Amino acid sequence: MMERNEKAAIIRMFHVFKRFGKKNALVDITLDIFKNEFVFICGPSGAGKSTLLKLLYLGETLSEGQILIEGVNISRIQRKKIPLLRREFGIVFQDFKLIPTKTVFENVALVLEAKGKKSSVTQKKVKSVLRIVGIEKKLNAFPPTLSGGEQQRVAVARAVVGEPKIILADEPTGSLDIVSADVIIDLLDKFHSRGATVIMATHNESLPNKINGRVIHLREGHLETLTAGRQD
Amino acid sequence: MNQFVTRAIKDIFKNGYLNTVAVTTIALSIFIVSAFGLFVLNTNDMITAWKKGIRIMAYLRSGISNEKLVEIEFKIKQHDGVQDAHFISKEEALIFLREKMKGQSSLLEDLDKNPLPDAFEISLALSLKDMTDIETLAERIESIPLVTDVEYGQVWLKRFVNIFNLFRLAAFGMGGLFFMASVFIIGNTIRLVLYSRREEIEIMRLVGATERFIKIPFYIEGFILGALGGLIGIIASFLGFLLVSSNIFQGISSDLFMIRFFPSDISLGIILCSIFVGWLGCYLSLKQFLKEY
Ligand SMILES: Nc1ncnc2c1ncn2[C@@H]1O[C@H](COP(=O)(O)OP(=O)(O)O)[C@@H](O)[C@H]1O
Ligand SMILES: [Mg+2]
Numbered sequence: 001m002m003e004r005n006e007k008a009a010i011i012r013m014f015h016v017f018k019r020f021g022k023k024n025a026l027v028d029i030t031l032d033i034f035k036n037e038f039v040f041i042c043g044p045s046g047a048g049k050s051t052l053l054k055l056l057y058l059g060e061t062l063s064e065g066q067i068l069i070e071g072v073n074i075s076r077i078q079r080k081k082i083p084l085l086r087r088e089f090g091i092v093f094q095d096f097k098l099i100p101t102k103t104v105f106e107n108v109a110l111v112l113e114a115k116g117k118k119s120s121v122t123q124k125k126v127k128s129v130l131r132i133v134g135i136e137k138k139l140n141a142f143p144p145t146l147s148g149g150e151q152q153r154v155a156v157a158r159a160v161v162g163e164p165k166i167i168l169a170d171e172p173t174g175s176l177d178i179v180s181a182d183v184i185i186d187l188l189d190k191f192h193s194r195g196a197t198v199i200m201a202t203h204n205e206s207l208p209n210k211i212n213g214r215v216i217h218l219r220e221g222h223l224e225t226l227t228a229g230r231q232d
Numbered sequence: 233m234n235q236f237v238t239r240a241i242k243d244i245f246k247n248g249y250l251n252t253v254a255v256t257t258i259a260l261s262i263f264i265v266s267a268f269g270l271f272v273l274n275t276n277d278m279i280t281a282w283k284k285g286i287r288i289m290a291y292l293r294s295g296i297s298n299e300k301l302v303e304i305e306f307k308i309k310q311h312d313g314v315q316d317a318h319f320i321s322k323e324e325a326l327i328f329l330r331e332k333m334k335g336q337s338s339l340l341e342d343l344d345k346n347p348l349p350d351a352f353e354i355s356l357a358l359s360l361k362d363m364t365d366i367e368t369l370a371e372r373i374e375s376i377p378l379v380t381d382v383e384y385g386q387v388w389l390k391r392f393v394n395i396f397n398l399f400r401l402a403a404f405g406m407g408g409l410f411f412m413a414s415v416f417i418i419g420n421t422i423r424l425v426l427y428s429r430r431e432e433i434e435i436m437r438l439v440g441a442t443e444r445f446i447k448i449p450f451y452i453e454g455f456i457l458g459a460l461g462g463l464i465g466i467i468a469s470f471l472g473f474l475l476v477s478s479n480i481f482q483g484i485s486s487d488l489f490m491i492r493f494f495p496s497d498i499s500l501g502i503i504l505c506s507i508f509v510g511w512l513g514c515y516l517s518l519k520q521f522l523k524e525y
Contacts, residue, residue, distance in 0.1 A: 059438075086440035099432045101246070113235060114441035158439065 008034045009068075010166065010197050011056065016065035018051055018221075025051045027221040029065070033199065035165075038192045038213030041201045047218040049201035053168045056199075057089050058082050070165075087115065090159030090196075092188075094171035096151045098143040104130065104154050105139045111162045129157045133187055149180025156184060160191050167191060169200040173207070185210055240452035247425050251457060254421040258461025258506055259468060261410035266469035266494070266502070268403035274491050275396050280358065281489040286366065288354040290373050291381040294322075296350065300378065307376050308352055313369050315357040322348040349380070411509065418457060418513025422450055426521045433525065443522065451514050458510020462503035469493075 011033040018026040025048045033039055041049045054060040055067060058074060067074050069088065077085055098107050105126055112122040130136040133153040143151050152172060159167055169188060173181035189211055192198045200207075208215045217224035244251050290308065292301075301319065308317045320328075325348045354373065356366065366384065374382045426433070436446050473493050494502070 057438075080443075083437070083440045083442045086438065089440075091438055097435050097438065099435055101432070110436065110441070111439045114436065114439060114445050119235065162440070 010035045010070060011199075012066075012068040014066045014068075016055065016067060017063045018048070018055060018060065019063045024221050026055070026062075029223055031216070031223065033197065036192070036195055036197055038189070038198045038211055039200070040208040040213055040215045041199065041218060042205055042208065042215055043203065043218035043224075045203055046220075047203075048221040049203075049218055050170050052218070053091075053170050053199065053201055056166075056168065057086055057091065083114070087162060088165055090162065090164040090167045092152070092155050092159045092167070092169040092172045092184075094174040096143070096148075096155045098151055098154055098158075100142060100144050103140050103142055104135065104146070107143065107154060108158045108161050111158055115162060125161060126157075129161045130154075132190070133157045134183075147180070148176050149183060152176060152180065152184050153187065156187050156191075160196070165197060167196050167198045169198065171202055172200065173202070173204070182210070236448045236452055239449040240456060243425065243449060243453055244456060247421075247428075250421050250424055251453075254418050254457050255461045255464065257417045258414050258458065258509060259465040261414045262462060262465025262502060262506060263468045263472070265403070265407045265410050266465065267472065268399075268406055270469070270473060270493065272396075272400050272403045273494065275399070277492070278489050279393060279396060283356070283358065286356055286384060288356070288366075288370050288373060289383045290317075290352045290354060290376075290379045291349040291383070292351060293378050293380050294349060296378055301350075304376060304378060305352065308354060308373055311369060311372055313357050313359065313365060315355045318353045318355070320351050320353055322346050322350050325349075325351065411505075414461075414506075414509045415513045415516070418454060418510055419517040420513075421457070422454060422514050423517040423521060425453070426450070426517065430521075430525050433522075447518055447522075450518055451511065454510035454514030455507055456510070458507040458513075459503065461510070462506025465506065466499055466502055 009032040011031075013029050013031045016026060016029040017024070029052065041052060043049055051060060055062050056069065056074075058077065062075065069085070074085060099110070102110070108126045108129065109122050112125060113119075117125075127136060127139070130139060133156055135150055135153045135157065138146060138150065138154075143154065146154070156172075159169075167188065172184050172188070176184065185207070188198050188200065198213075202208075292304070296304070305317050305319065308314055323346065326346050329348070356369070370382045370384055373379060433446055470493055477491050493499075
C-alpha cells in the first residue's frame, strides 16, 4: 500500500513549516498528493492556503521541512532553474493576473513563447485551448474589456496551454458570480479528467460538493483532517 | 528572436515620449562631443602639417673636410627624431638666395666672397610630438663639434600646441561626462519602463519565463535607442560640419591640410559607442530592478 502510494504521489510534503517573522503561517504539514487527484484545500481566510500553494511553485521558500515534486526536493532547485519548476504548474489566481496591455491571445501565448515554442505551434495550440474554454471569439480583446468570468476563462486557458502536470487554483471563483464560478469549476474538472492533478484553494466549504475530490482542511496553519488515500 | 524584436519595437512606441527624450539626449550628447572631436581632429591635422614643415638648420664652421662632413652627418642622423639630414653647401645656398632675390640680385653680384655658411637641413620625424622635444633635439645638434649655430622657426607653434592640448583634454573630459549622462538617461528610461511593467514581469515569472526571456526585449530596446541616438547624432554632426566647413573654415584649408569629417571607422566607432551606452544603461537598470522586484 505504502509503496504504491509513493509511486503515485506527485507531491510529497514532510513536516513543512512556514513562518513570516513570528507568525506561523503553516505548521508541520505532512501531506501526499497523488497523480491525477482533485484536491480541495479548504479553510477560512488567513488559514495558510495561499501560502501552501506558493511553497509548491517556489513563490515562497519554506522555513522547515521538505517538499518533493515528482521526487525532486524543491529546496535544492537553483534560482536559475525555478522557471523550469514553474512550467510543471498551471496557476489560476483569484485576481486573474492577466497582462492588461496584451490581448487574450498574447496572454495565453506568452507561456509557450517563454518555453521557446515555434510560433506556428503556439498559434495552433493557443487557439485550440481558447476554443475549449469558450473564448475563441475574443482572441484580440484586451482583458480589461472582458467580464470577470471571461477573464478567468482566459486565465484557465493560460494555465493549461503548456499542458502542465499540476494545476494550482487559488480561490479561482472568489471574485466570480455563481454561474461563472460553475463554468470555471467545470473547466478545471475537464482538465482534471484529461490527466492533470488539480489543487484548488477555497474558503467556500460547499464548493467540493460539486466535484468528486479529496478535501483537506486548514485552520491557522494546521492540517485539520487528513483523509488518506484516494477517493476517486 | 523575431518576437523579441517585435516586442521591443512595440514597447518603444508605447513609451514614445520617454524614448524620444532618451534618443534626443544621446543624439545631442554625440553632437556636442563630435563638435569638439572634429575641432581636435582638424587642429591635430593642421599641427601635423605644420610640423612636417619644420626644419632645423645646423650651420657649420667654414672649410670643413669631406670626411668631417660625413662624420657630422652621421652624428646628426644618430639622434632620435631626425628623419633626414640634407647637406647644403654655401654655394648652393647662394644660388638659392640669388634665385629668391631675382631682380634685386645686383646686391649679391657685387660680392667677391660668399658670406653664407655650409649647413645641414634637418627634417624631423613625425614622432616628435612636443615642441620641447624639438628644442632638446636642436640643443643636442648644436653641441656637435663644428656646428656653430642652429635655427628653427615656428616657436609660436609651441604655444599653440599647448593650448591645443588643453582643448583636447577638455574634449576627452566632455566625452566622458556626456557618456555618463547618456548612460544615466537611458538607464532611467528603461527603469521607468520596467517600473510601469513590474506586474507584467511578475506574471511572466509565474508562468515560467526565464530571466533571459524577460530581459531580452529590454536589451533590444536599449540597443535600438542607442543605435538610433548615435545615428541621428552623427548625421546631425555631419550636417553641421558641412555647414560650417563650407562657410567659415574654407580659408584655413591648404594643400598640406584639408578640413575633414571623421573617417568612416571613427564614425562607426561613435555609433558603436552609442549602442554600448544603450546596452550599459539597460544592463545597470535591469540588474538593479530585477533584484528589487
Ligand atoms: N508575505 C507575507 N508576509 C507576512 N505574513 C504573511 C505573508 N503572506 C501571508 N502571511 C500571513 O500568513 C497567514 C496565511 O496567509 P494566506 O496563506 O494568504 O492565507 P489564506 O490564503 O488561507 O487566506 C496569514 O496570517 C497572513 O497574514
Ligand atoms: Mg489566499
